[in-house]
Amino acid sequence: NSPPHRKWSERKVTIFTPMSDQQETGPTMRRLSQLESVVLWNRARQIKRELKQGVKKPYREVIDISWGDPQGGGIKPLSFVRQVLAACHYPQLLNSDKLPEDVRQRAERLLKECAGRSTGSYTATQGIPYIVKGISEFITRRDGGVPSFPNNIYISSGSQCMSAVKTGVLTPVPCYDKVNMSIRELGGVTIPYYLHEDQGWELQIEELNRALESAKGVCNPVALYVMNPGNPTGSLPQRRSSFSWLMSEFVSYKKVLAEMGPPISETVELASFHSASKGLIGECGLRGGYVELVNVDPAVMEYIYKLFSTDSCASVPGQIALNLMTHPPQPGDPSYSLYNEVIMTITQLIVFEVLNSVPGFSCQPVEGGGFAFPRLHLPLNAIHKAKEAGMQPDEFYCVRLLEESGLLVNPGWNFEQKEGTSHFRMNIMIKEETLEGVLRRLVSFHTKFMKEFS
């Protein structure tokens, strides 16, 4: 019972605008597919402007939960992180006692590692060696002792590694849209494999095989892209019994690879990506991330180095954020208690319960990641209305949701999904008070919408 899938070959770009559907121009851009709903973002911008001008609406502000941006959503940054950054940029702050001792020590240590004691200097291509070493220690600790080598780690302000890989990449459906865009931008081809929604968005090997077979003779698959935890699905790749998902733990692909022992552990080539944009630290705007390369051909590593070097280096604030992420304050440090006051509220549980209690919604357990990706079971009338308006059904739903309740979410169509299904993605890395407001607006709108189109 294999899921129907669209032709995976390169998609033409179609720009949906209210005025026309233009095919994108320019041969260079033909590869860059984007299924993004321009209508929704334009309308959101417009509504924000109207609200500022005092136009009366059933809500006072737009709640934007379409991005995975905790601080953009009002969550405060960690004091320790920001104190260290401020002291690094403006070392005069180290002369006073205003900042806690551990902040000053860390800033001193980091400045020592910056050329000319300045965060304005370029760094080594892979990143400041002290910070890179710290990342390797973090990885080893996280993976229960599996060794990690600094030489295999590159800090970047964005994913730059892709340039070395061409042709076919297996990508999940649904998938974070920037991944598919990046691959196509580089002339690669995405080969979709469908996650099994009814089984908690499970990644099934049979489906991987099917996808691989479908690529036969058409392109050369060289890479498999997995997201763990998933975006937008929030799933973790583990088997679990009905309630044990609450205790699911993140296990890295690298750790599992190592535990599988040779020859697999010494041969499967793996690139693992992490970022300071998510998790507790949530510093999206600083653009700090890294890739760890495992079992990559040493000759190729030389070229990876060259590619990274043309970008000079990753942004220094981003590198510092990574260090603070991998080496947070420890018990006994002055900043420790404040740092750990940030409790991960169980928003996932709340969202799961609420959404599954409303007819027309169903939502798989959100085990990780920062999003919920509920399924919409839309009435036929709504689907027809959407078609008339020249929109995908979930896009139509999201536009109405925005107009009537001021809630901005991301239509499932942007992430690709099984044909005939509708979803949307919402950011749940938000304050609990905000979440209450969000769910209230959502449920109220949804009930009205379902009634209107029943």
Added chain:
Amino acid sequence: MCKKNKTKQKKIIIITKRTTKPMNTQENSCRIAILHTSNMSQEAVNGVPCRGKVLTLDTMNPNVKRVEYAVRGPIVQRAVQIEKELREGAKKPFTEVIKANIGDAHAMGQKPVTFLRQVLALCSYPELLEDNKFPEDAKKRARRILGACGGQSIGAYSASQGIECVRQDVARYIEKRDGGIPSNPDNIYLSTGASDAIVTMLKLLVCGEGRGRTGVMISIPQYPLYSAALADLGAVQINYYLDEDKCWSLDIKELRRAVTEARQHCNPRVLCIINPGNPTGQVQSRQCIEDVIRFAKEEHLFLMADEVYQDNVYAEGCAFHSFKKVLFEMGPEYSSTVEMASFHSTSKCYMGECGFRGGYMEVINLDPEVKAQLIKLVSVRLCPPVPGQALLDLVVNPPQPDEPSHTTFMKERTAVLAALAEKARLTEQVFNTVPGITCNPVQGAMYTFPRITLPQKAIDKAKEAGQVPDMFYCMRLLEEEGICLVPGSGFGQREGTFHFRMTILPPTEKLKIVLQKIRDFHQRFTQEFS
């Protein structure tokens, strides 16, 4: 069937699949290994396809093999190694490596501008807004920037094109700089350093196959980001030579020669100019810029004006003229037709804030449909680092004469630029006293690119060692004196000529010593190979 793996490590991977279907191999690549936990048995060694690595030099994107970036190339890697050896106590004829290879002012001891860092600290940790040690004008700017950020935080993503109020400030700065010629914030794209924007534009411009493949004109010598990007994108690099004997000036006749010849094998679409020049430091005269614009219009070329060193102008009689300003002063025949992108950055000038990766480009006369595609392209990377955007805002919106920080700011800015001008002059002077080294005036930017005469024996020795002669020279200099320069071959030069690029960034006293050491080394080297 076994595949012969050309990499050094010949690893044979045996994976047993549960199906009996044979795996196909295509050309030089192997199918991806499926993660089956299955039995590894002895019989798997025979008769089952064995796999080398998926990613090898053969299966890698072939364009990547042609990518080189000399500024961070092998000589720098050796320099880093030597630094490590020194730290571990190795005895050498020097106690430190002087990295005069990269345009990094702070690394060479230049102090950051106080105002800029105060605002950055305030933006990073807004609690400091309560601290009365910070001046009011710094606080005002921090509040404005934070107000424009999502959740009032620099840790939030910004719009992909950059924070709107920063783009507005950039547009105002450009208008002021260019004597009132309007600049539209919608045409401003903030970026991760200027390099990011340059590569983005090239991605848009490069297309076509075979003889229709896009050709991009770039100066020789050039900043190797361009050649690296062109190699990576598989574009055709069209070299036009700057005239060393005329102070590295740009000659339209040479541009025309280059483009005419190039039309035989590719489709020239882009002309890149770096002004002030890198590595050569020449500052284009206004007349020259007009001639270039005229040429671009005649030959239907997209102009890329790399102007990151626009504040770094030292020589008497030289001044920076922005390409945009000249374009508009040439009247609507040009200003409404010539397509152009100008680039700027926070890494150079008097700021030297390389690590923040701040920059922007302004596009002129870009097709509106292409602009829409450009937004899409930049959105793939989400947004440029927000601290860099904040920093850029300060650069284009510095303290005004009536503001508390103005005096200190101007003092620091003037001091930095004056020191650079002095070092530019000193460098030219000293190098020209060395027989075998000729140095053009360093009119602007941050580098000197002197020509070195190498004895034939040295050239032969280099060839024996499998090295380009100026790399051989620079490696020797590194090993003997601990001074790291970049060989001219990394930037391009006329056949049979040799150069090196050295920054003028070390503090004046140190620079004097460096110049003296190079002078002594050159004499020794020439002697050794005479």
